[in-house]
Amino acid sequence: MPGNKYNSRNPTRVERLLREREQRRSNRAFLQHDAGNSHGGSGDGDDGGSCGMERETKGAREVNCECGTIPNGEAGLTAGKMSGNGCKRSNGKVMKQRLLVVANRLPVSAVRQGEDSWALEISAGGLVSALLGVKDVDAKWIGWAGVNVPDEVGQRALTKALAEKRCIPVFLDEEIVHQYYNGYCNNVLWPLFHYLGLPQEDRLATTRSFQSQFDAYKRANQMFADVVNQHYQEGDVVWCHDYHLMFLPKYLKEYNSKMKVGWFLHTPFPSSEIHRTLPSRSELLRSVLAADLVGFHTYDYARHFVSACTRILGLEGTPEGVEDQGRLTRVAAFPIGIDSDRFKRALELPAVKEHINELTQRFADRKVMLGVDRLDMIKGIPQKILAFEKFLEENPTWRDKVVLLQIAVPTRTDVPEYQKLTSQVHEIVGRINGRFGTLTAVPIHHLDRSLDFHALCALYAVTDVALVTSLRDGMNLVSYEFVACQGEKKGVLILSEFAGAAQSLGAGALLVNPWNITEVAASIGYALNMPADEREKRHRHNYAHVTTHTAQDWAETFVSELNDTVVEAQIRTRQVPPVLPTQIAIGRYLQSKNRLLILGFNATLTEPIESSGVRGGDQIKEMELKLHPDLKVPLTTLSNDKQTTVVVLSGSDRSVLDDNFGEYNMWLAAENGMFLRLTGREWMTTMPEHLNMDWVDSVKHVFEYFTERTPRSHFEHRETSLVWNYKYADVEFGRLQARDMLQHLWTGPISNAAVDVVQGSRSVEVRSVGVTKGAAIDRILGEIVHSKSMVTPIDYVLCIGHFLGKNNFHSQDAGAVVQDEDIYTFFEPELPSEPVNSSRLKSNDSNKQSDDCNKPPPDKRLTEKPSNSYKSSSRTSSHRNPRTLLRSERRMPTNHNTSVGWRSPQESMSWREGSSVLDLKGDNYFSCAVGRKRSNARYLLNSSDDVVSFLKELADAASQGVHSVSNPNHAG
Numbered sequence: 001m002p003g004n005k006y007n008s009r010n011p012t013r014v015e016r017l018l019r020e021r022e023q024r025r026s027n028r029a030f031l032q033h034d035a036g037n038s039h040g041g042s043g044d045g046d047d048g049g050s051c052g053m054e055r056e057t058k059g060a061r062e063v064n065c066e067c068g069t070i071p072n073g074e075a076g077l078t079a080g081k082m083s084g085n086g087c088k089r090s091n092g093k094v095m096k097q098r099l100l101v102v103a104n105r106l107p108v109s110a111v112r113q114g115e116d117s118w119a120l121e122i123s124a125g126g127l128v129s130a131l132l133g134v135k136d137v138d139a140k141w142i143g144w145a146g147v148n149v150p151d152e153v154g155q156r157a158l159t160k161a162l163a164e165k166r167c168i169p170v171f172l173d174e175e176i177v178h179q180y181y182n183g184y185c186n187n188v189l190w191p192l193f194h195y196l197g198l199p200q201e202d203r204l205a206t207t208r209s210f211q212s213q214f215d216a217y218k219r220a221n222q223m224f225a226d227v228v229n230q231h232y233q234e235g236d237v238v239w240c241h242d243y244h245l246m247f248l249p250k251y252l253k254e255y256n257s258k259m260k261v262g263w264f265l266h267t268p269f270p271s272s273e274i275h276r277t278l279p280s281r282s283e284l285l286r287s288v289l290a291a292d293l294v295g296f297h298t299y300d301y302a303r304h305f306v307s308a309c310t311r312i313l314g315l316e317g318t319p320e321g322v323e324d325q326g327r328l329t330r331v332a333a334f335p336i337g338i339d340s341d342r343f344k345r346a347l348e349l350p351a352v353k354e355h356i357n358e359l360t361q362r363f364a365d366r367k368v369m370l371g372v373d374r375l376d377m378i379k380g381i382p383q384k385i386l387a388f389e390k391f392l393e394e395n396p397t398w399r400d401k402v403v404l405l406q407i408a409v410p411t412r413t414d415v416p417e418y419q420k421l422t423s424q425v426h427e428i429v430g431r432i433n434g435r436f437g438t439l440t441a442v443p444i445h446h447l448d449r450s451l452d453f454h455a456l457c458a459l460y461a462v463t464d465v466a467l468v469t470s471l472r473d474g475m476n477l478v479s480y481e482f483v484a485c486q487g488e489k490k491g492v493l494i495l496s497e498f499a500g501a502a503q504s505l506g507a508g509a510l511l512v513n514p515w516n517i518t519e520v521a522a523s524i525g526y527a528l529n530m531p532a533d534e535r536e537k538r539h540r541h542n543y544a545h546v547t548t549h550t551a552q553d554w555a556e557t558f559v560s561e562l563n564d565t566v567v568e569a570q571i572r573t574r575q576v577p578p579v580l581p582t583q584i585a586i587g588r589y590l591q592s593k594n595r596l597l598i599l600g601f602n603a604t605l606t607e608p609i610e611s612s613g614v615r616g617g618d619q620i621k622e623m624e625l626k627l628h629p630d631l632k633v634p635l636t637t638l639s640n641d642k643q644t645t646v647v648v649l650s651g652s653d654r655s656v657l658d659d660n661f662g663e664y665n666m667w668l669a670a671e672n673g674m675f676l677r678l679t680g681r682e683w684m685t686t687m688p689e690h691l692n693m694d695w696v697d698s699v700k701h702v703f704e705y706f707t708e709r710t711p712r713s714h715f716e717h718r719e720t721s722l723v724w725n726y727k728y729a730d731v732e733f734g735r736l737q738a739r740d741m742l743q744h745l746w747t748g749p750i751s752n753a754a755v756d757v758v759q760g761s762r763s764v765e766v767r768s769v770g771v772t773k774g775a776a777i778d779r780i781l782g783e784i785v786h787s788k789s790m791v792t793p794i795d796y797v798l799c800i801g802h803f804l805g806k807n808n809f810h811s812q813d814a815g816a817v818v819q820d821e822d823i824y825t826f827f828e829p830e831l832p833s834e835p836v837n838s839s840r841l842k843s844n845d846s847n848k849q850s851d852d853c854n855k856p857p858p859d860k861r862l863t864e865k866p867s868n869s870y871k872s873s874s875r876t877s878s879h880r881n882p883r884t885l886l887r888s889e890r891r892m893p894t895n896h897n898t899s900v901g902w903r904s905p906q907e908s909m910s911w912r913e914g915s916s917v918l919d920l921k922g923d924n925y926f927s928c929a930v931g932r933k934r935s936n937a938r939y940l941l942n943s944s945d946d947v948v949s950f951l952k953e954l955a956d957a958a959s960q961g962v963h964s965v966s967n968p969n970h971a972g
């Protein structure tokens with residue numbers, strides 16, 4: 001029996017991470033010490049050296065080393081160093097853990113030189129820069145080389161050339177690049193994630209092409225997945241990058257659910273209100289959630305993502321991440337960094353020093369302001385230039401004393417929006433230079449091109465004020481690089497508050513709202529006039545951050561947490577009950593003579609709700625609970641079987657059960673078992689004596705108050721409980737309201753009342769103490785046994801339902817009170833012995849299973865000793881066996897409904913006293929939770945759809961009287 005596994009004391013994640021972090025640190029210290037000793041301290045860790053030249057190699061040119069050569073050959077830490085996770089192969093050797101980095105773009109772009117010869121050039125952009133900074137990892141890159149290679153000869157040659165750089169190409173043809181990259185990625189997702197919304201112009205055309213672009217996006221993701229799958233080896237970590245590859249986690253997990261998959265977004269993740277506008281919003285979120293770990297640059301982006309999953313998918317957002325039926329996708333912030341040493345080293349190179357000298361002389365009489373951006377609308381280049389114009393306008397004395405150097409790297413030049421931006425920027429620059437320029441000098445030097453690494457470092461070094469005015473930016477590495485190169489000059493960084501970097505460099509930078517041209521212009525003035533001591537103080541702050549939060553740390557942390565997350569998930573999975581072995585359950589059913597089926601209703605026999613949590617869900621339809629239409633036939637078959645007793649046990653009131661099940665031959669237990677009826681007969685009450693309902697009016701008052709103030713929430717007034725439901729309300733608001741409501745209730749109306757609070761994921765229910773399915777089952781069973789005058793013991797029990805535990809809110813006492821969930825353990829044959837066991841039919845030897853066929857199925861749960869696991873649970877001391885609890889209770893008629901019948905306590909007790917009612921030896925009892933992974937049930941089924949399939953099969957087998965599977969021990 002599962003018992004209460006979740007309370008067992010495993011080290012917490014933070015404890016484990018702290019321990020591993022410490023371990024990693026001491027490993028690193030040891031390695032540095034070791035490296036210092038063995039190499040005589042010669043290496044500064046510079047993998048690229050300082051060749052500064054391009055070399056021809058076998059049809060492919062090697063890229064400039066200091067510009068970020070991807071070094072040939074292996075460079076790797078063992079998994080132990082990298083992540084605390086060794087990967088043992090079958091021969092017992094600990095192998096390096098390999099990292100497969102999958103990004104749209106490889107760190108190199110290929111340029112064709114001949115039929116089978118290629119030149120490789122480093123790709124520009126933040127992602128590439130960051131991952132180039134990650135050293136000492138046994139990594140392979142998988143991605144697009146930025147070029148269409150239609151012929152096999154070319155593909156073979158390029159694959160070979162890239163292999164030397166540890167790169168593996170994904171070949172995308174022109175059409176797919178057009179639809180997937182230019183279309184869906186850069187014209188839809190990119191602007192949306194940067195708050196520019198879906199394309200506004202030519203809206204109809206975009207809407208029309210949206211579906212084909214989305215299809216191409218999925219196709220392209222599948223192509224990436226295929227390449228990963230070809231190269232994947234057991235134990236590898238697969239790290240998917242960016243918005244281009246949101247379907248990749250799903251495709252990879254479909255191929256191999258054991259693959260360790262992480263996904264990291266380099267752009268912002270927008271507010272869920274923005275993401276909601278995307279037609280494919282849900283599919284994208286679900287696909288990303290297939291990953292084990294999802295990372296973002298900042299906590300805000302992570303929060304937005306979790307919120308989108310909660311609001312759009314209706315999933316549970318927790319501080320850890322997003323939970324879907326017990327499966328957790330961890331979501332966390334991992335701010336990227338740069339390889340700051342690489343920049344510092346570059347400044348020492350003679351070529352760079354020379355460059356610095358040239359620039360210093362060239363701009364000797366002016367302060368240098370610098371902007372380095374891809375020519376992208378998110379970078380706020382027009383806003384930056386306009387602010388500079390305003391500054392010049394308002395500060396005539398500065399006109400010949402300052403120059404703005406703007407490097408605008410062409411990007412995504414096939415996308416019309418980007419082409420328009422280029423013209424717009426040229427127009428503004430021309431106008432300002434015309435306005436403030438002289439015959440010999442212009443205020444803005446605008447370059448539509450990229451610079452090589454050395455030129456860039458030199459520029460960063462001579463700059464007085466760097467100007468980053470992104471309207472939105474995932475992180476913005478330019479700001480980091482500038483800081484890293486300012487060791488001497490200690491210039492000022494003006495930084496947009498909408499760049500992720502504002503969260504890490506905000507203390508030292510001058511933060512601005514780039515939309516506020518006046519503010520940016522004023523900041524320029526402030527920066528240019530800033531006294532040296534303030535500049536120094538600000539710089540010191542940022543420099544410390546940039547040099548300690550490196551790209552390597554970023555990657556190590558991510559991979560290490562990914563490994564941890566997978567371990568945690570494994571622990572979690574071990575605690576999750578296995579899926580109901582349907583074939584065994586059917587086989588045992590057929591072998592038994594007197595069966596009892598206890599079925600929940602809501603979320604068990606109802607149709608699954610597709611869009612739970614989305615505010616657009618069809619509340620009116622969903623609020624009226626309806627039996628799944630496919631269950632009509634199986635329920636008829638099962639309930640008409642003379643050897644089978646069917647009980648539907650639900651929280652719903654009597655009329656709901658009457659409407660849905662009135663026509664079947666079964667027992668209905670309404671209001672959590674407080675009312676009972678065999679169809680065709682009158683309702684009777686099974687309520688405990690002295691059920692105190694005095695609290696109802698005051699709780700109702702509170703429920704009404706909150707219902708009025710929480711749009712689309714509602715409450716149900718049942719006879720023995722009140723339920724407030726906020727499933728259709730804004731989830732986050734609903735939760736806040738629920739918390740507030742509980743506080744009101746605990747301190748007021750229910751502070752002294754004998755009530756239980758059952759908190760569902762979107763509901764709060766207040767019930768009188770004792771109104772639980774777990775408590776009622778004893779009385780229900782008594783009534784059934786009595787009514788049927790049962791002589792044959794019940795030798796098969798199947799109990800399926802979405803039965804809840806008690807209120808999470810006051811979880812500390814969760815074990816002390818009988819819960820709905822206790823119904824599962826009620827039938828456990830080996831609970832700690834109680835007098836009540838005497839009511840059971842004691843199995844005698846002749847009843848013992850004699851052949852293998854009757855042995856418990858080869859499933860851990862059936863073979864483990866239930867009583868042991870029960871004892872090991874933390875609830876042992878406080879948990880009361882429902883049967884014991886109810887011994888002291890007597891059933892009474894109530895005033896609630898005079899038409900209900902009742903049986904005397906003496907009669908009701910008789911089923912237990914001396915009679916042999918239950919003959920359950922562990923292999924003929926099947927308890928099954930539906931849609932809940934944390935449960936005391938022995939098994940689970942994922943949804944009511946699974947329940948439907950199973951009951952159909954069961955009914956088919958029952959009506960044929962034979963079981964198609966010859967060996968019932970074979971799990972379904």
Ligand SMILES: O=P(O)(O)OC[C@H]1O[C@H](O[C@H]2O[C@H](CO)[C@@H](O)[C@H](O)[C@H]2O)[C@H](O)[C@@H](O)[C@@H]1O
Nearest residue numbers: 105125126127242266267411473474475476477
């Ligand atoms: O490959 P392109 O389409 O030309 O674009 C270049 C890259 O741009 C984006 O970079 C982002 O990543 C940076 C590092 O994390 C971050 O600092 C920056 O704010 C982001 O914009 C894009 O996300 C990459 O995929 C592109 O390769």
Ligand SMILES: O=c1ccn([C@@H]2O[C@H](COP(=O)(O)OP(=O)(O)O)[C@@H](O)[C@H]2O)c(=O)[nH]1
Nearest residue numbers: 124125126127129374409450451476477478
């Ligand atoms: O001429 C250039 C200009 C910029 N970069 C690099 O491009 C990256 C830009 O990254 P950022 O995060 O600032 O923005 P992104 O372009 O990724 O959106 C930085 O590493 C720059 O060093 C470059 O390689 N050559």
